[in-house]
Amino acid sequence: MSTETLVPVYDxxxxxxxxxxxxxxxxxxxxxxxxxxxxxxxxxxxxxVLGMVWTMxxxxxxxxxxxxxxxxxxxxxxxxxxVYFMAGSIFWAYFSQTTNTAASQSQASNDLAKRMYVPxxxxxxxxIGGGLVNLGLSLLPLLLxxxxxxxxxxxxxxxxxxxxxxxxxxxxxxxxxxxxxxxxFADVREMxxxxxxxxxxxxxxxxxxxxxxxxxxxxxSLNPMYYxxxxxxxxxxxxxxxxxxxxxxxxxxxxxxxxxxxIYFCHRTRTMAYWS
Amino acid sequence: MRVIELEKVTLRYRxxxxxxxxxxxxxxxxxxxxVAYDDLEAVKDVDLSVEAGERIGVIGRNGAGKSTLFRxxxxxxxxxxxxxxxxxRVAPILELGLGFHGELTGRENVMLQSALLGYSRGETRQxxxxxxxxxxxxxxxxxPTRTYSTGMAARLAFAVATDVDPDILLVDEALAVGxxxxxxxxxxxxxxLRGRGKTFMLVSHSLNTIRxxxxxxxxxxxxxxxxxxxxxxxxxxxxxxxxxEADRV
Numbered sequence: 001m002s003t004e005t006l007v008p009v010y011d012x013x014x015x016x017x018x019x020x021x022x023x024x025x026x027x028x029x030x031x032x033x034x035x036x037x038x039x040x041x042x043x044x045x046x047x048x049v050l051g052m053v054w055t056m057x058x059x060x061x062x063x064x065x066x067x068x069x070x071x072x073x074x075x076x077x078x079x080x081x082x083v084y085f086m087a088g089s090i091f092w093a094y095f096s097q098t099t100n101t102a103a104s105q106s107q108a109s110n111d112l113a114k115r116m117y118v119p120x121x122x123x124x125x126x127x128i129g130g131g132l133v134n135l136g137l138s139l140l141p142l143l144l145x146x147x148x149x150x151x152x153x154x155x156x157x158x159x160x161x162x163x164x165x166x167x168x169x170x171x172x173x174x175x176x177x178x179x180x181x182x183x184x185f186a187d188v189r190e191m192x193x194x195x196x197x198x199x200x201x202x203x204x205x206x207x208x209x210x211x212x213x214x215x216x217x218x219x220x221s222l223n224p225m226y227y228x229x230x231x232x233x234x235x236x237x238x239x240x241x242x243x244x245x246x247x248x249x250x251x252x253x254x255x256x257x258x259x260x261x262x263i264y265f266c267h268r269t270r271t272m273a274y275w276s
Numbered sequence: 277m278r279v280i281e282l283e284k285v286t287l288r289y290r291x292x293x294x295x296x297x298x299x300x301x302x303x304x305x306x307x308x309x310x311v312a313y314d315d316l317e318a319v320k321d322v323d324l325s326v327e328a329g330e331r332i333g334v335i336g337r338n339g340a341g342k343s344t345l346f347r348x349x350x351x352x353x354x355x356x357x358x359x360x361x362x363x364x365r366v367a368p369i370l371e372l373g374l375g376f377h378g379e380l381t382g383r384e385n386v387m388l389q390s391a392l393l394g395y396s397r398g399e400t401r402q403x404x405x406x407x408x409x410x411x412x413x414x415x416x417x418x419x420p421t422r423t424y425s426t427g428m429a430a431r432l433a434f435a436v437a438t439d440v441d442p443d444i445l446l447v448d449e450a451l452a453v454g455x456x457x458x459x460x461x462x463x464x465x466x467x468x469l470r471g472r473g474k475t476f477m478l479v480s481h482s483l484n485t486i487r488x489x490x491x492x493x494x495x496x497x498x499x500x501x502x503x504x505x506x507x508x509x510x511x512x513x514x515x516x517x518x519x520x521e522a523d524r525v
Contacts, residue, residue: 008281008361010351032391039388043379046420112375116368117351118392187298273353274289 018266025119032118036126040101041133052137060141063089070206078208083142083151087236088205090138091229094164095171096196098131102175103189106182110272120269124175128168135164142236154239163232163242166250170228173257176265183272203229224253278363279444279475280326280349285358287319287344287499318344320499321358328443331466331476333490333507335483335514341499342479346446349477364443364475367393369434371448378422382413382432385421389436403439410465411435431458438465444475463489483511 008014016024026033045052063086071081078084102124109123146153181188203225204212212220220226227250231242242250293312305311319341326332334342347353348360350368375392376385386407390400408417411431421429438445445466466476466489480486486493486507493510495503503510 008363009365010360010362012355012358012360029391029394031396032394034397035388035391039377039380039384042384043377046379112392114347114352115371115374116392117366181299185297185299185302187300191299270354271290273347 018270019263022119022121022262022266022269026121026125029119029122032122033125033129036122037129037133040126040130056137056141060144063141063145066206080149080151082145082149084208084233084237085206086142086145087233088203088229090135090142091167091232092200092203092205092225093138094131094135095167095174095225095228096200097134098127098171099175099178099192100196101127101130103178103182103192106179109179110183114273120179120272121176121265124172124179124265127175128172131171132164132168152239154235156235156239156241159235159241160232162247163235166247166254167228167232169251169258170224170254173254173259173261176258176261180265180268180272183268199223199225205229224250224257227253277328278325279328280324280363280477281359281361282322282324282348283359285319285322285324285348285355285360286317287341287348287353288356289316289318290314291316318499319348319355319496322496322499322501324494324501324504326475326477328475329470329473330492331470331490332478333486333493333511334477334479334496335481335486335493335511336496336502340496342496343448344499345496346448346477346479349444350446362444365394365441366444366446367437367442368446369437369448374433376421376429376433379420381420382408382417382424386432386436389433393437393442407432407435407439410439410461427455427458434462434465438469442474444477445469446477448479449481483515487511 045054063082066089067082067085070085071078105123105127109120112118113120113123143153145151178188178192182192202219202223204220209217209220209226227246231246231250234240234242290313293314302311322345334345336342344353346368348355349362350366351360351362375389377388380388383404386404387397387400390403391397408414411428411434413428413432416424416428421432424432470476476489478486478489490507493503493505493507493514494501495510495514503513
């Protein structure tokens with residue numbers, strides 16, 4: 001059979017490693033990621049009167065409520081509790097919302113990807129894109145709180161893009177693993193809901209790490225979020241650029257999680273089309 | 277020029293004997309080594325080669341592997357055995373309006389749909405007006421598509437899928453929707469595309485649709501190619517066979 005005239009665009013026998021192929025396809029479909037982020041934002045706000053304001057209002061209200069509760073508890077320990085809490089909570093919201101979105105969209109995404117070819121990583125990428133937009137928006141109420149409480153806007157804010165980048169690597173890794181698991185198992189989403197609730201309280205967001213009794217510190221030190229929240233909160237709350245050691249530790253940990261997530265995801269994505 | 281080449285392609289679905297939906301259950305079963313699968317070969321040993329500009333009909337009973345064959349060609353399912361090669365952009369028109377979001381406007385859905393087919397924003401913006409005009413939806417394009425009738429949505433979806441510049445169109449009975457005028461318009465557009473050397477593959481249960489639109493027909497049965505030849509011969513043979521099947525039941 002002569003095939004001289006056939007210059008394939010798709011050749012099932014050309015097997016580049018999955019993790020390279022998926023990355024190349026994700027880049028090719030970056031326009032779709034853009035469209036999906038826009039879709040999610042538009043759909044979310046289409047029928048709501050408050051629209052975008054809601055994204056900023058929600059953490060603000062949340063913060064007011066929790067501040068009222070916790071500032072009584074931690075009165076002595078934390079100076080300017082609202083700023084402390086809010087810096088941590090928008091960090092947490094970014095992580096938990098993004099991973100939850102990836103988990104909750106996996107079913108619909110797979111339905112689509114079973115009918116037409118789309119690299120599945122675009123759905124995870126769009127969850128991250130949406131999360132970043134929300135994170136950007138929630139920095140505004142934080143600024144508002146800074147002004148209202150007369151808290152300084154430190155020059156160390158300039159470090160935040162680096163913090164966000166590192167946190168994003170970690171979030172992406174977790175989101176990829178979750179997307180893969182929720183594609184296969186129906187109960188993973190609920191299990192993750194329970195997990196993230198617990199994880200929230202194991203991470204120093206509402207409290208300062210110093211109140212944790214010494215014998216429990218090991219739990220903190222095993223929690224990756226303990227390091228990630230510091231590189232995010234220090235520039236805002238302490239006015240300090242995180243130490244090089246902390247940055248390198250967070251970075252290498254996040255890269256490890258991302259690489260693991262990517263390889264697991266790519267390994268599974270070939271068979272995802274056969275799952276129902 | 278050959279645009280699709282399937283060599284000894286087999287596609288095997290692994291179907292768990294019992295549907296295990298929860299991770300807890302799966303883990304327990306896995307430990308007990310009780311996860312059993314059945315293999316279902318939806319497509320078996322299929323050889324198929326398609327030249328540019330051919331219009332191929334695919335027929336067969338339900339479950340014969342027609343849709344699976346399309347998914348293999350459109351890259352959704354990597355083949356279990358054999359080799360698939362496709363030269364050119366594939367536009368699957370499998371279910372019109374797949375990926376449409378009711379809350380988005382027609383315009384927003386065109387952007388999204390086109391991105392799903394792998395086109396950039398720039399490319400789509402250039403084509404937007406022409407797409408809308410063909411679909412005759414100028415007055416409704418900024419309304420959410422949930423307010424569209426089925427026919428309107430189908431027109432828009434067909435317009436997006438065919439206006440972008442596909443080399444190969446995979447059509448899965450999508451043309452059965454819409455009124456006669458729409459069907460004729462679709463037919464005309466397919467003719468135009470064929471004039472430009474585009475290739476079609478059409479799955480349909482309607483032998484009339486196949487006879488009108490195709491010049492070659494592939495008959496699948498239990499995942500294998502039973503006959504592959506000119507439209508009249510294969511559709512007649514299939515028709516005869518179907519009558520025989522009906523008698524036996």
